[in-house]
Amino acid sequence: MDFIFISSIILTLTVPAHCGKVLVFPHEGSHWINMNVLIQELHSRGHQITVIRALDSWYISETSPHYVSMTVPFSLGGDDEFYRSLVSRQLQIKRQRQPAWTRFRLDMDLKDRFSEMHRKICEMVIYIIENDPALLEQIKQANFDLMLTDPANGGGVVLAHYLNLPLVFNVRWTIHGEAHFQIAPSPLSYVPFSLSQLTDNMTFLQRTYNMLFYTLRSFLYKRTVGPHYSALCSRYFGPDLDYFELFQAADIWLMRVDFVFEFPRPTMPNVVYIGGFQCKPSKELPRDLEDFVQSSGEHGVIIMSLGTLVGQLPLDIADEIAAALAQLPQKVIWRYTGERPSTVGNNTLLVNWLPQNDLLGHAKTKVFVSHGGTNGIFEAIYHGVPIVGLPLVFDQDDNISKMRHRGVAKVVDIATIDRSIFKDALQEVLNEPSYRTNMQKLSRLHRDTPLKPLDSAIFWIEFVMRHRGAAHLRTDSYKMPWYSYHSVDVVVFLVSIVSFIVFIIFKVIKCLCCRLCAKRTRAKQD
């Protein structure tokens, strides 16, 4: 194994006195896009970043002007084809209206695969370090200030504990599910469980569904992904240390949502909301794109993109979508990498890639057709562009459902979509002013913060550097056994005492009554 390769990187780390050294353990896949925004900003402020990546990482390149990579001699096995095929399988299940259970099982497969992958990378890093004391010494001397990780996989958490580093999360999902549910008390009566598509105002039956959904999913998440990390923790830190405990000890949770997106719910002092941290004012478009946009005249432009992973759709759906778009007076820019649908109109420009932020920020943009990934939604909110949602997989249904509830999105079901349904949805959002008005109100709320979300993220990362953690913001209550945390022991104790007292009083009264009766009987007999 390539020990020297890693150690030579660590030795290059020298930073100015006021800056820090950050070790990053990212999550593969689209989450990397978010992490990279933070990395670039940290780098621009003089911090030195080291990113852990696999030998054949899908997204994380080995060389970058913003970080040095610590490549672990572990292969992910193939490119992200596995990931893409999973997405198509999910899409197929959805189109064919197969039972939710089938989709859920697929989701679990994905979790399982990711967990295994990240556990292996983590294991590999620790293995290499353990077998080379000189290297360990060098890492210690490199003197990292903190570990920045996305706890959608647990490798960063374990490694941070191994290296005794303060821990900062860039988080929306953890290996156990949505992040709030892992850190803050979340009453199920008004906090809809993630993916449930419920709101914070539920009927009795919805609340019942919410509770069942929560119980089932939490149980299965823990059962599916738990063992990977329990085994790892047990091997390196002994049987008494649970993964969940390490994970809860994180100093700061940079949460990739805010409350124009999320429903209001309890939170904790060490949770910092950075939803929309990747958003920025739009720049000028390239000449040809600008000309195309301007040619739309007063009708404006529709932007369509279904995210990094879904560049193409089944041809029949693509045909219907293209046909619907062709009937509109607007111009359309559609990011599409698949076979060109036969129904594409003259008004539609198919592109392999589009400058999404710059297009959403353009004054002529009227509607954003989106799959409902969080990044896209926040960009739409930032620029105040209403959404036609075509949710496909993962959390997209839930995300778009939140936007629909706020009156800024119309949802189209991929299972029933045809040209007429899709056209109607587009026309509704184009012609009903409330969609735009509501979205612009949301945009004003989202932008009206004392500190920009990205600045806030950097402030709290630097805070952890300055103070070697943020222990005063973090409760240690996770260390309590569940029955103590929920005061079950205290309640049982108090109920027992009260019962005992009532029992004694009852016995005494009974005894007195018996004696009294006996006395009277005796008196009568006398």
Next chain:
Amino acid sequence: MDFIFISSIILTLTVPAHCGKVLVFPHEGSHWINMNVLIQELHSRGHQITVIRALDSWYISETSPHYVSMTVPFSLGGDDEFYRSLVSRQLQIKRQRQPAWTRFRLDMDLKDRFSEMHRKICEMVIYIIENDPALLEQIKQANFDLMLTDPANGGGVVLAHYLNLPLVFNVRWTIHGEAHFQIAPSPLSYVPFSLSQLTDNMTFLQRTYNMLFYTLRSFLYKRTVGPHYSALCSRYFGPDLDYFELFQAADIWLMRVDFVFEFPRPTMPNVVYIGGFQCKPSKELPRDLEDFVQSSGEHGVIIMSLGTLVGQLPLDIADEIAAALAQLPQKVIWRYTGERPSTVGNNTLLVNWLPQNDLLGHAKTKVFVSHGGTNGIFEAIYHGVPIVGLPLVFDQDDNISKMRHRGVAKVVDIATIDRSIFKDALQEVLNEPSYRTNMQKLSRLHRDTPLKPLDSAIFWIEFVMRHRGAAHLRTDSYKMPWYSYHSVDVVVFLVSIVSFIVFIIFKVIKCLCCRLCAKRTRAKQD
């Protein structure tokens, strides 16, 4: 009643376009000091402030360069002598070690008296408005942007609802108790109930005490102060509207603590922490005071002040304190308005008033002897000066206990104090470096915020002006009945279903068994 007086004031309100009009319903007593800091800052940024006050208000003067007052023709009845006498009674109870219950009852008396007083002011304002439609019209035209109130009394809450104004709280205590307990889920297993002097790390018995203490106090608070406001709400808004519901509808809670003071605990998105918002860098001392401070040489100075209300102490205690101070090599500046104790040393300067912030910020200041009011504690934290605590009444024991837990304060019990105990406490804090080191660490954490607490407070007040509230940050879950909020109905429903199914299965099995047995018996008999 002086209708014209009020209306003439309202008509004077004209503000620049980007600024707002704030109606303030403050809490009498020392809380006014906090509110006044916000008012002055708002005024300095161009906002127009109207303050509601009683005819003979103790603290809130009728004229001010920072606000116009709306004087309600209602008398508080005497000066704050009642308040002061309550303090001495509490002190007496404490010194004589009378049962906690006696002290608690006195506390309730105070609550009751305050509640009645503020209900009457509120009632009076509404009465005047109700009986003068022209005045109501004028108030509406004055177009206040929001109500800023301290919910330690409920008048502002009721009046805001009456005038249909967005509501911002400047809060630590509400009429029902500590503010967090009213808005955020607060598991009693690690959230010590206010005044309990417990920490966030409790033994089983402490947790039991915490639960009992919470149950008793919450019950009594609600019983003592509830009726005042229920009656008022019922009269003006009908029987269906509860005071608690109006109060929970507040848009922003500017909470006068932070997490170097408070233990980490759950919070809500509309809670903004402004602990220490009154703190500022120290200014130069007056010449004579500076000379006195400099004369202390390397030994430095001790600052002693027991708050706005306790200018004097029982003479025997004052004598002991003065005698202890006289034995120290430090110079002492003691705010004391009572009879001069006979034992005062040459090193001690008694003053009627002292520039506390400027003295605490002075490099020669070594220790702050404080009663443990939140304002003083935050000033000590801000300037990094360790504390000798002499808690007297209200929440002071609890506040100082929090500081002791962080290793920045030594507590002296007023019931057992003598010159030797007091001197030992002072010497311990003077000579044991950890007190100062810990306090300076706390100070660094407290000051290291992305936005100064006062700027944060103003930002969120202005946010509410800009958006006419902050509904997206506020949960509506308080509208649910308690059994729904705690999912009791859902759990009962699910348990019933499961029980029913189990019952049916059991019945079927029993029935089958019976038939099987009967068959066998018949077979045997055949």
